[in-house]
Amino acid sequence: MPISPGGRPPAPSTVAELGEFGLIRELTSRLTTTPAVRIGPGDDAAVVAAPDRRVVATTDVLLEGRHFRRDWSTAYDVGRKAAAQNLADVAAMGAVPTALLLALVVPAELPVNWPTELMDGIRDEAQVAAAAVVGGDVVRGDTITVSITALGDLRNQEPVTRGGARPGDLLAVTGWLGWSAAGHAVLSRGFRSPRAFVEAHRRPEPPYHAGPAAAALGATAMTDVSDGLVADLGHIAEASKVRIDVESARLDVPAQMSDIGQAVGVDPLQWVLTGGEDHAIVATFPADQKLPARWRVIGRVLAPSALPQVTVDGAPWDRTGGWDHFGDALEL
Missing domain, CATH: 3.30.1330.10 (PurM-like, N-terminal domain)
Structure with a gap:
């Protein structure tokens, strides 16, 4: 040397x-x-x-x-x-x-x-x-x-699995949905702003405290949103043998996300429902459970009419989306 x-x-x-x-x-x-x-x-x-x-x-x-x-x-x-x-x-x-x-x-x-x-x-x-x-x-x-x-x-709590959701439960989320996917769309087109969405893709900010807090509140099932809201709720629906219905009007679609969607020709609701890597926490709770303000109720758990599934506004979600490591990546 x-x-x-x-x-x-x-x-x-x-x-x-x-x-x-x-x-x-x-x-x-x-x-x-x-x-x-x-x-x-x-x-x-x-x-x-x-x-x-x-x-x-x-x-x-x-x-x-x-x-x-x-x-x-x-x-x-x-x-x-x-x-x-x-x-x-x-x-x-x-x-x-x-x-x-x-x-x-x-x-x-x-x-x-x-x-x-x-x-x-x-x-x-x-x-x-x-x-x-x-x-x-x-x-x-x-x-x-x-x-x-x-x-x-676990600090003496029982683990909250995907298999405990029951018909009548509330469906609630805390954290961001669709921000990472919107940031991916921005980066894919060679831009670096709006910065908040780009940073959400680069460095997700999961609400770590919310998991143990949800367990203490009596959450019946829980997961983080890594592959997309519909996809990850599908895991809960299958494990719990229930139908989960998401009410799109209750989902948060920020104005800037709508602006990005308009610019790139994508319905921003697609990002919120199918975009992964935000690592928000989504959980089901007994219907009579009063939830802190950080939790936003976005739907409910129903008895399955046929197979366990996730619906949006009562109808099956028929658009592509979600992440599959052995399939095609979500095209944003």
């Missing part, structure tokens, strides 16, 4: 120059901890307190070119997004997130600042949910792949 005029070798500029263990040291040096972490990075495995004696666990993968583009999102954005989608799954079970594990595949020629900024994003999003990154692995590969495993604690 050449020596700089100051007598010191230049700092490594790529992952290959830094090396596996150098990269691990660089990533772990950026981490913070929480009281739940008993043993953090640096040993064969981490140890995280589980007072409830039940651990909620989930995992997800982001693949460059499939889930993110480096010309649209910074590494920090990707880190925030990767953490958020897993932390939201924990919250949607009614649990409190406690820890994250990162598995990272990167090309050798990748600049060092990309994985370090990624880790900064993961760490900062974990802190929003009062969780911590406790370990992981790094591997050389041709395509950047970010895999997160999230852990959570």
